Amino acid sequence: MYIDTLIQQLCSTRRLDQTQWAALLRDAGAQDAERLAQAARAEAIAQFGKKIYIRGLIEFTNYCRNDCYYCGIRRSNVKAQRYRLAPEDILACCAEGYALGFRTFVLQGGEDAGFSDDLLCRTVETIKKRWSDCAVTLSVGERDRCVYQSFFEAGADRYLLRHETADEAHYRRLHPAALSLTRRKECLWALKEIGFQVGAGFMVGSPGQTAETLAEDLLFLQQLQPHMVGIGPFLPHKDTPFAQESSGSTEQTLLLLSCVRLMLPQVLLPATTALGTAAVDGRERGILAGANVVMPNLSPLSVRKKYMLYDNKICTSDESAQCRSCLQRRLASIGYEWAVDRGDSPLLGTLHASAGIVTEQNG
Numbered sequence: 001m002y003i004d005t006l007i008q009q010l011c012s013t014r015r016l017d018q019t020q021w022a023a024l025l026r027d028a029g030a031q032d033a034e035r036l037a038q039a040a041r042a043e044a045i046a047q048f049g050k051k052i053y054i055r056g057l058i059e060f061t062n063y064c065r066n067d068c069y070y071c072g073i074r075r076s077n078v079k080a081q082r083y084r085l086a087p088e089d090i091l092a093c094c095a096e097g098y099a100l101g102f103r104t105f106v107l108q109g110g111e112d113a114g115f116s117d118d119l120l121c122r123t124v125e126t127i128k129k130r131w132s133d134c135a136v137t138l139s140v141g142e143r144d145r146c147v148y149q150s151f152f153e154a155g156a157d158r159y160l161l162r163h164e165t166a167d168e169a170h171y172r173r174l175h176p177a178a179l180s181l182t183r184r185k186e187c188l189w190a191l192k193e194i195g196f197q198v199g200a201g202f203m204v205g206s207p208g209q210t211a212e213t214l215a216e217d218l219l220f221l222q223q224l225q226p227h228m229v230g231i232g233p234f235l236p237h238k239d240t241p242f243a244q245e246s247s248g249s250t251e252q253t254l255l256l257l258s259c260v261r262l263m264l265p266q267v268l269l270p271a272t273t274a275l276g277t278a279a280v281d282g283r284e285r286g287i288l289a290g291a292n293v294v295m296p297n298l299s300p301l302s303v304r305k306k307y308m309l310y311d312n313k314i315c316t317s318d319e320s321a322q323c324r325s326c327l328q329r330r331l332a333s334i335g336y337e338w339a340v341d342r343g344d345s346p347l348l349g350t351l352h353a354s355a356g357i358v359t360e361q362n363g
């Protein structure tokens with residue numbers, strides 16, 4: 001009965017407090033999850049129709065100076081085969097993606113000093129010049145504010161930086177002492193102030209996570225009001241300190257997707273590759289739980305297996321064109337379709353008005 005009341009409150013006010021979130025996440029049963037999924041799916045359809053935004057993911061470097069305990073490309077993993085794409089390789093991925101109908105390119109990598117900020121700016125400028133109807137998303141970790149500013153001025157539209165956990169003690173469980181939750185949050189606020197469409201997010205089921213820490217995550221998202229939220233199950237990687245930890249659950253991930261859709265109705269919400277790895281129909285179930293984005297891989301086949309953040313990642317041996325037809329089939333099987341569209345955040349107008357920014361490209 002109490003859970004019913006919480007679901008009603010979430011649907012009507014978009015808000016729960018810390019205790020209520022924790023109770024919902026701890027006590028919701030399968031029927032409650034289905035009710036939440038139905039409401040979240042209806043909300044996503046009201047906002048975006050049955051079109052799914054597609055982002056082409058280009059994993060351009062797996063070098064990283066950091067050592068996050070959960071990550072397969074952490075610097076201490078000496079077994080990782082390191083690679084760094086040249087700008088021409090990145091541009092070739094974009095050309096292939098454009099022909100396949102991608103209108104957003106996500107350049108993702110570790111915090112790699114070997115691929116300089118300047119080179120990244122010039123690469124973004126070239127992409128924006130060659131494919132002016134496309135958006136560029138960067139996902140390259142923590143940088144100084146002035147560097148973020150230079151990325152934005154080079155034409156980058158969006159930035160993904162998962163916060164991973166908003167709880168200080170839990171953050172310490174997942175990261176070495178050199179990394180700080182305060183700095184992570186400062187980066188997210190800076191990105192927002194600069195004018196990026198900003199994505200935060202977290203893993204579900206990471207070691208030490210509880211209903212209470214998840215409640216903190218949701219409250220942080222409520223406060224940040226990001227344009228995108230990336231949520232996927234924690235999946236262990238065999239060459240990390242968390243190799244023996246259990247994976248996060250698909251059901252709990254789906255529940256959280258629904259909660260986020262209902263809390264932030266206009267958010268861009270991917271059904272992640274990690275969800276597709278945890279369950280064979282994970283991405284379809286993610287869409288049916290309120291997600292509206294998928295991010296297929298456009299990286300060259302030769303490097304796909306080297307960008308292993310977790311074990312058994314899917315789609316590491318398929319050509320981009322194969323990925324596209326597979327995904328189109330999967331979407332069609334649940335009554336959705338691939339949108340050939342930049343897929344900007346509906347909040348963009350609001351953001352630019354509040355920041356006093358007017359840009360033609362995003363208008």
Ligand code: SF4
Nearest residue numbers: 064066068071074110
């Ligand atoms: S999670 Fe990101 S910052 Fe941490 S080690 Fe992996 S690539 Fe580097």
